[in-house]
Amino acid sequence: xxxIFKNLDRRTGNKHPLLCSSESIQRNFxxxxxxxxxxxxxxxxxxxxxxxxxxxxxxxxxxxxMVVTSEPLASEAGLEILxxxxxxxxxAVAVGFALAVTYPFAGNIGGGGFxxxxxxxxxxxxxxxxxxxxxxxxxxxYLDSHGNLIPQASIVGALAVGVPGTVxxxxxxxxxxxKLGLAKVMAPAIRLARKGFPVSYWFSxxxxxxQNLLSRFPNSNRIFLRNGRLYEPGEIFRQQxxxxxxxxxxxxxxxxxxxxxxxxDIVQTEKRLGGIMTLADLAYxxxxxxxxxxxxxxxxxxxxxxxxxxxxxxxxxxxxxLDPLNLGQLxxxxxxxxxxxxxxxxxxxRAAYLGDADFxxxxxxxxxxxxxxxxxxxxxxxxxxxxxxSAGPAAEYESHHTTHFCVIxxxxxxxxxxxxxxxGYGSGVTVDRAGFLLNDEMDDFASKPGxxxxxxxxxxxxxxxAPHKRPLSSMxxxxxxxxxxxxxxxxxxxxxxxxxxxxxxxxxxxxYKMDILRAVTEPRFHHxxxxxxxxxxxxxxxxxxxxxxxxxxxxxxxxxxIGECEAIEVDPKTGWRFGVxxxxxxxxxxxx
Numbered sequence: 001x002x003x004i005f006k007n008l009d010r011r012t013g014n015k016h017p018l019l020c021s022s023e024s025i026q027r028n029f030x031x032x033x034x035x036x037x038x039x040x041x042x043x044x045x046x047x048x049x050x051x052x053x054x055x056x057x058x059x060x061x062x063x064x065x066m067v068v069t070s071e072p073l074a075s076e077a078g079l080e081i082l083x084x085x086x087x088x089x090x091x092a093v094a095v096g097f098a099l100a101v102t103y104p105f106a107g108n109i110g111g112g113g114f115x116x117x118x119x120x121x122x123x124x125x126x127x128x129x130x131x132x133x134x135x136x137x138x139x140x141x142y143l144d145s146h147g148n149l150i151p152q153a154s155i156v157g158a159l160a161v162g163v164p165g166t167v168x169x170x171x172x173x174x175x176x177x178x179k180l181g182l183a184k185v186m187a188p189a190i191r192l193a194r195k196g197f198p199v200s201y202w203f204s205x206x207x208x209x210x211q212n213l214l215s216r217f218p219n220s221n222r223i224f225l226r227n228g229r230l231y232e233p234g235e236i237f238r239q240q241x242x243x244x245x246x247x248x249x250x251x252x253x254x255x256x257x258x259x260x261x262x263x264x265d266i267v268q269t270e271k272r273l274g275g276i277m278t279l280a281d282l283a284y285x286x287x288x289x290x291x292x293x294x295x296x297x298x299x300x301x302x303x304x305x306x307x308x309x310x311x312x313x314x315x316x317x318x319x320x321x322l323d324p325l326n327l328g329q330l331x332x333x334x335x336x337x338x339x340x341x342x343x344x345x346x347x348x349x350r351a352a353y354l355g356d357a358d359f360x361x362x363x364x365x366x367x368x369x370x371x372x373x374x375x376x377x378x379x380x381x382x383x384x385x386x387x388x389x390s391a392g393p394a395a396e397y398e399s400h401h402t403t404h405f406c407v408i409x410x411x412x413x414x415x416x417x418x419x420x421x422x423x424g425y426g427s428g429v430t431v432d433r434a435g436f437l438l439n440d441e442m443d444d445f446a447s448k449p450g451x452x453x454x455x456x457x458x459x460x461x462x463x464x465x466a467p468h469k470r471p472l473s474s475m476x477x478x479x480x481x482x483x484x485x486x487x488x489x490x491x492x493x494x495x496x497x498x499x500x501x502x503x504x505x506x507x508x509x510x511x512y513k514m515d516i517l518r519a520v521t522e523p524r525f526h527h528x529x530x531x532x533x534x535x536x537x538x539x540x541x542x543x544x545x546x547x548x549x550x551x552x553x554x555x556x557x558x559x560x561x562i563g564e565c566e567a568i569e570v571d572p573k574t575g576w577r578f579g580v581x582x583x584x585x586x587x588x589x590x591x592x
Contacts, residue, residue: 059517059569059578062591066577067091068566069405070493072588073197074098074107075581077188078407079590081180088413089117089177090185093170095405096417097189097246100166101239102197104224104437105206105424106403106493109245109257111439112165113402113419114305115173116292116477118486120412124479125177126305129169129287129419130470131162131441136276139465142447149451154443156213158275160427162441162471164257164266166419168287171254176289177413186250193246196238199231202586207231210425217273219430220437241435258282265434273429284468295368297323300510301481305418306364307357311476313367314346314499319506320373321345321380327511333548339507340527340534340554341380343500344389347529352391355462356470362462385552389529401425402475402493406568408577414486414568416477418493444471452530474498480506486570488516492582494563497526501563509569516569520580524562533557 060066065088067078077098078091086094092115099107112131118124142153154160174182207214207224214220221227223239231237248256256262263282270277295302295316302319304312321342327335349367357364366372379389402420420439421427427440446463463472476498480488488509492501501524508519523540527533534549535557549556564585569578579589 059515059580060589060591062577062579063575064410064577064592065091065408066568066579066589066591067095067405067407068568068579068581068587068589069095069099070403070564070566070581070585070587071099071103071107072586073102073192074405075588075590077192078405079592080188081185082407082409083592084180084184086180086185086409087178087411088407088409088415089173090180091407091409092405092415092417093174093178093182094185094188095407096166096170096419097186098192099403099405100436101189101192101242101246103403105210106401106419106421108164108419108421108426108437108439109166109249110164110431110436111419111421111426111441112162113169113417114309114473114475114477115169115415115417115419116303116305116479117173117177118303118414118479118481119177122484124292124303126290126292126477127169127173127287128290128305128308128470129165129172130308130473131165131439132281132285133162133442133445133465133467133469133471134275134277134281135284135467136278137442137465137467137469141465142442147448149448154445154447155423155440156216156428158270158273158277158427158429158438160440160442161270161275161277161429161438163277163281163285164439165285165287167249167254167257168285169419171249172287172289182253183250186246190243190246190250193239193243196236199233199235199237200586201233203237204231204233206424213425213428217428217430219269219432219435220425220428223430223435224425239435241433243435245434245436258285262431262434265431266438269429269432269438272432281468293364293368295319297506298510299482300487301484302478302506303481304476304478305473307354307362307472308470309473309475310350310354311474311499311502312478313354313364314350314474315476315478315503315506316368317346317349317373317376318342318499318503320368320370321377322507323373325377327507332542332545333552336525336545336549337385337552338380339503340525341385342376343503343527344529345376345380346499347496347527348389348391350472351460351529353460353462354472355460355464356472359466359469360462385554402495402498404477404491404493404564404566406489406491406566406579408486408489408568408570412486414479414489416479416489416491418475418477418491418498420473420475420493441471444473445469476502478502478506480510482572485572486568487572488567488569490565490567492563492565496528497562500524500526500528501565505565505567516567516578517580519569520565520567520582526559526562535559535562537562
């Protein structure tokens with residue numbers, strides 16, 4: 001049985017997970033102890049020669065508020081707002097804008113995402129600020145005259161851009177659930193853009209690794225690459241145009257972005273570079289308030305995002321399948337087999353059924369129903385591991401780059417937010433006079449239904465391109481409740497790997513009773529139905545488990561890292577908050 005050796009490194013770009021980069025080679029997550037062997041039976045692993053991925057320190061602990069993001073300065077911005085009397089939503093909005101300054105790889109005001117809010121009062125909402133297709137978008141816009149996909153047409157440049165949702169979504173969250181107002185929560189981001197910040201080693205390497213994309217567009221080349229004179233670690237990176245843009249939004253609200261001078265800047269840039277977005281498209285855009293999906297797993301309530309995100313549906317479907325199984329009583333191979341088979345079926349259903357529920361009929365309640373899970377579970381228990389599968393009859397039961405951050409405040413208000421430009425640095429296009437990057441989110445549609453996108457995900461008819469439609473997402477912002485109080489807040493970047501990353505962290509914490517640091521840092525695996533490959537992180541799997549997987553018929557692919565989960569755990573007895581920024585990235589947990 002073949003073994004596939006590839007590299008899954010989200011830092012090379014969320015939508016190019018299998019391409020090697022110099023940066024991924026430089027990064028060394030795994031720490032070895034030649035004098036000690038750890039034998040740990042967890043959901044998938046027996047570690048024999050390498051200790052599990054871990055930091056030397058414990059999770060960050062705090063009694064009151066906690067912020068965990070992918071970038072340290074953004075974490076500090078969120079904590080600043082909490083200390084100034086803001087609630088979790090205020091802090092989350094501050095983080096969202098700060099990441100647009102300090103983490104342009106994925107942080108943005110030119111992209112979109114999903115914010116899951118759970119207020120201490122018990123009210124829960126999802127703010128869907130996913131990007132939309134422009135009004136002139138069409139089903140076959142990325143196909144040539146022979147019906148073949150035009151290389152990079154949906155990935156690079158102005159034609160790849162969906163109507164941005166981040167500003168509308170963050171402003172809506174602040175208006176409805178925050179306390180301080182946009183001007184105050186955006187102050188840290190404006191300061192970071194205007195005064196600048198020291199370039200980290202990672203940021204300098206990231207810009208170097210993305211020269212080919214950014215150098216194709218004069219504004220991006222000038223701002224991020226200094227026309228070839230690349231930033232070195234420690235140099236100050238200032239963005240005066242972005243500072244002015246953020247100050248306008250803080251002063252005038254989202255209307256200036258969607259109907260005012262910033263909107264005109266976006267459209268002018270789009271037109272100059274061959275895009276199709278219009279002023280009418282921007283004026284038409286609205287962030288939408290949706291109800292979270294709610295699942296139940298071993299006494300916990302699991303809140304996550306509904307369509308057009310596929311993440312919540314896939315996560316709850318998999319948890320339902322696994323709920324009654326005694327994973328902790330099985331050896332590593334048997335546990336892993338059951339989880340992998342749940343993944344395969346959830347991703348097959350994703351391809352068949354999921355899309356923007358405002359445009360197509362999505363059998364959400366069927367997919368997350370317990371009877372449907374029981375059917376799939378029975379199928380798993382009575383079939384061979386290498387048996388081919390297809391989407392199940394879910395309707396019968398009906399009644400790529402990304403970053404994540406988590407916040408909880410002293411009152412227990414909690415936010416789990418995932419947002420994206422899609423690929424690293426998005427489309428590569430920086431808006432004239434405004435200084436921010438635009439997304440390449442159109443690739444998340446099924447440019448050619450039945451063909452994989454650049455993340456290898458098969459896209460079905462439900463996700464075909466249509467004007468003003470929102471593309472399917474894998475984002476999985478999640479909050480787990482115990483006795484109606486937040487217990488876990490989690491999410492991850494990683495394109496199609498996101499639901500599985502969140503699943504594994506939840507299982508580690510709730511089934512295997514790991515502390516949140518162990519739950520986040522344990523080695524991961526990923527299967528997404530197609531391609532039919534089980535990807536394993538390179539360290540942490542025993543030779544015996546690997547051999548059993550091969551003998552069972554699984555095709556294995558070895559990868560450097562899967563996902564980058566940012567998470568907060570709340571001790572239900574003491575109320576202490578414990579935060580972890582995944583060591584696979586360069587983030588930071590801060591609290592007080």
